[in-house]
Amino acid sequence: xxxxxxxxxxxxxxxxxxxxxxxxxxxxxxxxxxxxxxxxxxxxxxxxxxxxxxxxxxxxxxxxxxxxxxxxxxxxxxxxxxxxxxxxxxxxxxxxxxxxxxxxxxxxxxxxxxxxxxxxxxxxxxxxxxxxxxxxxxxxxxxxxxxxxxxxxxxxxxxxxxxxxxxxxxxxxxxxxxxxxxxxxxxxxxxxxxxxxxxxxxxxxxxxxxxxxxxxxxxxxxxxxxxxxxxxxxxxxxxxxxxxxxxxxxxxxxxxxxxxxxxxxxxxxxxxxxxxxxxxxxxxxxxxxxxxxxxxxxxxxxxxxxxxxxxxxxxxxxxxxxxxxxxxxxxxxx
Amino acid sequence: xxxxxxxxxxxxxxxxxxxxxxxxxxxxxxxxxxxxxxxxxxxxxxxxxxxxxxxxxxxxxxxxxxxxxxxxxxxxxxxxxxxxxxxxxxxxxxxxxxxxxxxxxxxxxxxxxxxxxxxxxxxxxxxxxxxxxxxxxxxxxxxxxxxxxxxxxxxxxxxxxxxxxxxxxxxxxxxxxxxxxxxxxxxxxxxxxxxxxxxxxxxxxxxxxxxxxxxxxxxxxxxxxxxxxxxxxxxxxxxxxxxxxxxxxxxxxxxxxxxxxxxxxxxxxxxxxxxxxxxxxxxxxxxxxxxxxxxxxxxxxxxxxxxxxxxxxxxxxxxxxxxxxxxxxxxxxxxxxxxxxxxxxxxxxxxxxxxxxxxxxxxxxxxxxxxxxxxxxxxxxxxxxxxxxxxxxxxxxxxxxxxxxxxxxxxxxxxxxxxxxxxxxxxxxxxxxxxxxxxxxxxxxxxxxxxxxxxxxxxxxxxxxxxxxx
Numbered sequence: 119x120x121x122x123x124x125x126x127x128x129x130x131x132x133x134x135x136x137x138x139x140x141x142x143x144x145x146x147x148x149x150x151x152x153x154x155x156x157x158x159x160x161x162x163x164x165x166x167x168x169x170x171x172x173x174x175x176x177x178x179x180x181x182x183x184x185x186x187x188x189x190x191x192x193x194x195x196x197x198x199x200x201x202x203x204x205x206x207x208x209x210x211x212x213x214x215x216x217x218x219x220x221x222x223x224x225x226x227x228x229x230x231x232x233x234x235x236x237x238x239x240x241x242x243x244x245x246x247x248x249x250x251x252x253x254x255x256x257x258x259x260x261x262x263x264x265x266x267x268x269x270x271x272x273x274x275x276x277x278x279x280x281x282x283x284x285x286x287x288x289x290x291x292x293x294x295x296x297x298x299x300x301x302x303x304x305x306x307x308x309x310x311x312x313x314x315x316x317x318x319x320x321x322x323x324x325x326x327x328x329x330x331x332x333x334x335x336x337x338x339x340x341x342x343x344x345x346x347x348x349x350x351x352x353x354x355x356x357x358x359x360x361x362x363x364x365x366x367x368x369x370x371x372x373x374x375x376x377x378x379x380x381x382x383x384x385x386x387x388x389x390x391x392x393x394x395x396x397x398x399x400x401x402x403x404x405x406x407x408x409x410x411x412x413x414x415x416x417x418x419x420x421x422x423x424x425x426x427x428x429x430x431x432x433x434x435x436x437x438x439x440x441x442x443x444x445x446x447x448x449x450x451x452x
Numbered sequence: 453x454x455x456x457x458x459x460x461x462x463x464x465x466x467x468x469x470x471x472x473x474x475x476x477x478x479x480x481x482x483x484x485x486x487x488x489x490x491x492x493x494x495x496x497x498x499x500x501x502x503x504x505x506x507x508x509x510x511x512x513x514x515x516x517x518x519x520x521x522x523x524x525x526x527x528x529x530x531x532x533x534x535x536x537x538x539x540x541x542x543x544x545x546x547x548x549x550x551x552x553x554x555x556x557x558x559x560x561x562x563x564x565x566x567x568x569x570x571x572x573x574x575x576x577x578x579x580x581x582x583x584x585x586x587x588x589x590x591x592x593x594x595x596x597x598x599x600x601x602x603x604x605x606x607x608x609x610x611x612x613x614x615x616x617x618x619x620x621x622x623x624x625x626x627x628x629x630x631x632x633x634x635x636x637x638x639x640x641x642x643x644x645x646x647x648x649x650x651x652x653x654x655x656x657x658x659x660x661x662x663x664x665x666x667x668x669x670x671x672x673x674x675x676x677x678x679x680x681x682x683x684x685x686x687x688x689x690x691x692x693x694x695x696x697x698x699x700x701x702x703x704x705x706x707x708x709x710x711x712x713x714x715x716x717x718x719x720x721x722x723x724x725x726x727x728x729x730x731x732x733x734x735x736x737x738x739x740x741x742x743x744x745x746x747x748x749x750x751x752x753x754x755x756x757x758x759x760x761x762x763x764x765x766x767x768x769x770x771x772x773x774x775x776x777x778x779x780x781x782x783x784x785x786x787x788x789x790x791x792x793x794x795x796x797x798x799x800x801x802x803x804x805x806x807x808x809x810x811x812x813x814x815x816x817x818x819x820x821x822x823x824x825x826x827x828x829x830x831x832x833x834x835x836x837x838x839x840x841x842x843x844x845x846x847x848x849x850x851x852x853x854x855x856x857x858x859x860x861x862x863x864x865x866x867x868x869x870x871x872x873x874x875x876x877x878x879x880x881x882x883x884x885x886x887x888x889x890x891x892x893x894x895x896x897x898x899x900x901x902x903x904x905x906x907x908x909x910x911x912x913x914x915x916x917x918x919x920x921x922x
Contacts, residue, residue, distance in 0.1 A: 161922060168922045169567035172522060176563040180555035182529050187552040190544020190620070197533025197540075198864035204530055205875045209882055212523040216886060219519035222922045223893050266537070266866035408545040409615070409622040416552055427560045434564050437575055450921040 121417065122407035125188040126390065128420060130383040132184055134376045136177035137248070137286070141375055142368075143167040143174050145294015147214060147241025148287075150234055153298060153310055157227070158444050160234060164218060165442045166301040171218060173431055175211065187416055191265055191406035192390045199259065199267025200251055203274055207244045214240025245290040246283040250274060253282025253328075256336060256382050258394035265391070265401055278331060285328040288321040289352075289378070293371040296355070300364040303441045311359060314367070318356035325352060325374075329381070336385035344381035348374045457869030460860055463535040466876045468845075470527050472838055473883050477521035479837055482596060482643065483650025484514035485566075485589035487677075489582075496582050499914045501905055502670050508917075509670065509902035510654070515570065516893050520886065522563070527879070535872065539852055539862035546612050546623045547602050550630065554598035562591030574919040596646075597639055604635035606853050607844070608703035621856065637699045638844075641692035645837050647685035648800060652833035654678030655807065657898045659826035662816065670902045675811065682804035682829070689797060694751070701752040701760070704854055706770070706779060707847035709763045710786040712748060716762040723749035723760045728791075774855070781849040789843035796836035803829060 146167050154160035167174075185193040197204060213236040221233035257278055260268045292314055299310035329345040355370030386392070390406050393399035407413065488511045495503035529551065532540050565587035572581050605612075611628035612621040623629060658675035661667045701708045709715075712726060725747035749758045763780050770779040803825060810817045817823075852859040908915045 164922050169571040172567055173560065173564040175522075175526075176555070176559050179526060179529055179559055180552070182533075183548065183551040183555040186529075186532065186540065186544055187548025190541050190548060193533045193544060193548075194537035194540040194864075197530060198535070198537035198867050201534050201864075201867050201871050202874070204534055205878065208527050208530060209878060211526055212882060212886070215523035216519045216889075218922060219515060220889065220893065223516070223896075262866075264865070266864075268866065408548065412545050412549055412623045415549060415623070415626045419553055419556060423556045427556065427564075431560070431564055434568055437568060438571065446919065447921055450919060 121410055121413040122188075122403045123388070124417065125184070125407065125413055126383070126387065126403050129181065129184055129188060130380060132177060132181035133383075134379045136174075136181050137290075137379055138372045138375045139170075139174035139177055141245070141286070141290040142293040142297045142371075143171045144241040144245040145290045145292065146298060147237045147294070148245065148291050149295050149298060149310070149313070150238050152313055153295070153306060154234070157230065158447050159306055160230075161222070161447045162302055162306060162442050162444060163298060164221070164237070165447065166298060168218065169438045170434065172215075173434065175215070184416070188408055188413060189390060189403075189406045190408060192401055195261065195265045195267060195391055195401055195406075196251075196255070199261075199269075200254070200274065202271045203247050203251060207247050210240040210243035210247075212240075213237075214244075242287065246287045249283035249286030250279045252286075252379075252382055253279040253332075255391060256332060256385050258392035258400075260395040261391070261393035261399040261401070263399055265399065265406075268395075281324070281328050281331065285321075285325050285378075288317065288324050289371070289375060292317045292321045292356075293368070293375065296359055296364060296367045296371055299359070300368050301441055303443055306444075307441075311362060311364070314359045315356070318352075318359060322349075322352055322356060325349070325378070329378070332382070332385055338384060338387075340384040340387075341381050344377045344384060348377035348381060351377060457873060459535075459867055459869045459872050460863045462869055462872035462876055463863050463867075464859070466535065466872060466879060467531060468842075469876070470524065470531065470879055470883070471845075472841070473887075474521070474524040474528055475838060475841060476834065476887075477517050477524065478596075479646035479649040479834070480514070480517045480653060481521045482589075482592045482646040484510055484517065484653070485585065485592050486647075487650060487654065487681075488514055489585040489589045490677075492582055492585055496578060499908075501908065501915050502673065504905050504915055504917060505670050505902035506674055508905065509657075509897075510674075512897050512903070513653070513657070513894055516890060516897060518566065520890055524883070534875075535864055535867060536852070536862050537864040537866075539857065542620050542857050542862070543605070543853060544620070546609075546621050546629065547605055549623060549626060550598045550602040550605075554595050554602075558591050558595035558598060562588055562595060565591065570920055573917040593643060596643060597635075600639045600642060601630050601632060601635040604632040604638060605629065606851075607638075607848055608632060608634040608699070609853055609856055621853075634696075634699050634703060637692060637696040641689060641696050644685045644688035644692055645797070645840065647681055648689055648797065649830070649833045649837050651678045651682035651685060651804070652800065652829040652831075655682065655804070656827045656830035659823045659829075660898060661901060663820065663823035663827075667901045672814075675807075679804045679807045679811070682800055682833075683808065686797065686801035686804065690801075693794075693797075697751050698754065704848070705761045706763065706766045707781070707786065707844075708752060709761055709766060710781045710783055710847055711790040711843065712760070713783050713787040714748070714760065714762050715764050717759060717765045718748075718762065719759040720749055720757040721745040723747075723752070723758070725751065777850070777858075779850065781847050786843055786847045789839040789846070793836050793840040793843060796832050796839075800829060800833050800836070 146163055150160055150163060154163055182193070185196075217233040217236040217240065221230055221237070254274050259273070262268050295310050295314040295317060299307050299314060302310065326349060329349065333342055333345055351370045351373040355367045355374060358370060359367035388404070389400050389402045391401035488507050491503050491507040491510070494500070495507060565584045568576065569581065569584040569588055572584060576584065609621065610632050611623060611625045613624050615622045654674055655678040658671040658678060661671040662675060697708065724743035724745045727742045727744065746756045748760055750756055752758060752760045763783070767779055771777065807826060810822060848854060850858050850860070852862040905915050905917060
């Protein structure tokens with residue numbers, strides 16, 4: 119495998135990391151109106167991801183930087199082309215991030231309600247728009263000879279992409295709700311499990327539609343294998359949740375997300391940004407990548423530091439492995 | 453082209469606005485992480501409850517601030533691609549690498565360990581928990597290094613060669629890129645200045661309480677710490693600033709000429725440093741000025757008879773090198789931002805020295821104006837840092853990468869003025885609203901004072917810190 123191809127898969131891996139991790143904390147954010155009956159419940163929900171949301175979100179910063187460094191053309195085309203969509207994602211991430219920290223700064227109900235709303239919208243918007251963005255990348259968008267996107271925001275909101283957005287929204291939501299049942303106890307845990315069963319049923323249908331649609335247009339053997347894995351893991355996760363096996367359900371849904379992202383990347387391969395108007399304008403791994411020297415430097419860095427990152431992040435999850443209880447929340451000041 | 457919808461102009465405003473805004477939070481993140489680490493270490497070693505209370509007091513302000521730094525930082529990274537796609541294509545091979553290293557080595561580190569610190573008070577052994585705040589501090593300083601190395605490439609491109617076929621700069625030596633002389637000088641200057649800003653906050657917060665004669669047991673040591681930090685960091689800022697000027701004269705002489713609004717090359721006594729100049733609005737004719745002879749020559753070359761090139765001479769030289777065009781930045785901006793940066797910086801060192809004198813041997817000044825000046829240390833030192841960056845970045849114009857790529861060629865060709873206007877308005881509104889919220893929360897946290905930490909355990913004599921929850 120040459121270096122640009124290796125980096126294509128490293129970028130894929132970084133997005134797997136991002137969607138597996140930040141995906142479920144988007145889901146927890148979106149679950150506030152469904153599961154948060156009172157303020158204590160809502161605080162329990164937020165505290166399940168309190169120590170980790172920031173490290174989860176950092177995956178998108180690293181994925182973005184890796185894209186910039188390894189595929190400058192891809193980064194430039196994608197980010198300038200999807201300008202308004204990314205603006206919405208940025209504004210949502212801003213609203214959501216500050217809300218976690220600011221919500222608990224004052225005791226008034228009105229203050230907290232405002233930040234709760236920002237967490238819900240700030241979680242749902244990126245969960246949906248990342249799906250829209252990736253579906254459009256796989257489907258192809260109109261590009262000129264300079265590889266500049268020549269469509270509009272409305273062009274990005276086509277039926278296939280909207281289905282992609284709905285898929286990520288639902289998968290992240292279900293994953294997040296399963297995470298809640300894994301990290302809480304008592305009534306909240308039971309309600310989360312029931313909600314995951316209902317949401318999971320819809321998710322299975324929507325995700326299957328999206329994967330089949332993608333496969334019919336871009337299907338390769340690898341794509342179908344990964345899509346099948348995603349589907350099996352999703353159904354398995356749904357069944358595990360219904361039987362109260364939260365850990366298994368959570369892990370299987372993580373597999374679903376990972377397999378889906380990899381399936382999309384394999385549908386894309388060896389292009390990175392196909393041009394829907396003229397194949398000659400497509401960005402490929404070969405014409406979008408950085409020089410071999412830069413990729414070599416980055417490969418060594420990734421080889422040394424990624425395992426280290428995974429180790430200390432894994433340790434963090436282990437430190438905060440205990441369930442968050444209503445008691446622990448009520449014991450702390452407001 | 454309608455000016456209001458000029459994507460280049462709007463993109464520049466947006467980048468300037470969002471970057472200045474992001475940088476309101478960066479110096480405090482760097483400085484307060486270290487401050488919290490130092491006081492937590494003091495608590496760890498002595499077991500004194502006051503140190504824990506100081507740690508949690510500044511830790512609280514640190515966290516309010518940190519959230520803003522994180523979310524506004526994502527905007528920074530995305531904007532290169534969104535608004536400056538031609539820039540990204542041109543420099544990605546070089547500029548992307550330090551950014552990726554920053555993410556992989558520093559951001560992950562910082563983001564993970566800060567979570568462990570915030571929520572780990574009751575879950576980690578004391579020593580390990582102390583290590584997490586130090587790790588956060590190290591991560592924040594490390595990330596500053598990488599981003600400054602990336603910025604230094606824009607000021608003084610090194611370690612690259614041009615690939616004519618692809619029309620871009622390509623990295624030739626990562627080590628050379630990371631040891632860019634401009635980065636080596638700008639990094640200590642930025643970090644020291646960040647500690648000055650932090651010291652300003654600590655002085656302001658403790659002065660607010662001491663003026664009201666409250667929380668003496670915690671705010672007196674905090675004030676001392678703030679004053680000494682201001683003096684130490686101030687000295688480091690001056691020394692590193694001197695090194696940075698030398699690097700600037702060597703690599704971007706136009707910036708130094710613009711900083712001085714000096715139109716013609718001058719040597720020795722003629723290369724005087726202007727303390728204050730009144731000129732015509734376009735800055736080309738001087739009406740009145742106060743000048744220190746030899747000083748500019750000394751600052752630029754460390755000799756008293758050195759020569760400093762003037763704007764007109766450099767303009768002629770650059771036209772020959774790079775073709776017709778205007779190669780000078782906006783002179784009044786560089787001239788005044790340079791002066792405000794140095795003036796405010798120096799003034800704070802002076803304020804801190806006077807403060808140390810007034811509070812020597814446990815004295816407490818009673819005059820109200822003393823405390824009022826102390827409270828202003830924070831906003832004014834922050835302003836010094838901001839105008840410093842305005843100088844550095846505006847002084848680089850009209851280049852986005854000095855001598856290689858003009859700013860006007862770097863903007864995204866396919867992003868319309870309307871789109872940029874929408875994002876500029878959106879960022880302005882959201883950032884404006886959050887600034888109000890953040891400012892009020894910080895003031896509220898300061899006024900509330902250091903939190904109680906509970907009674908010490910009768911057996912060990914130590915305080916068990918309470919858990920933090922959102």
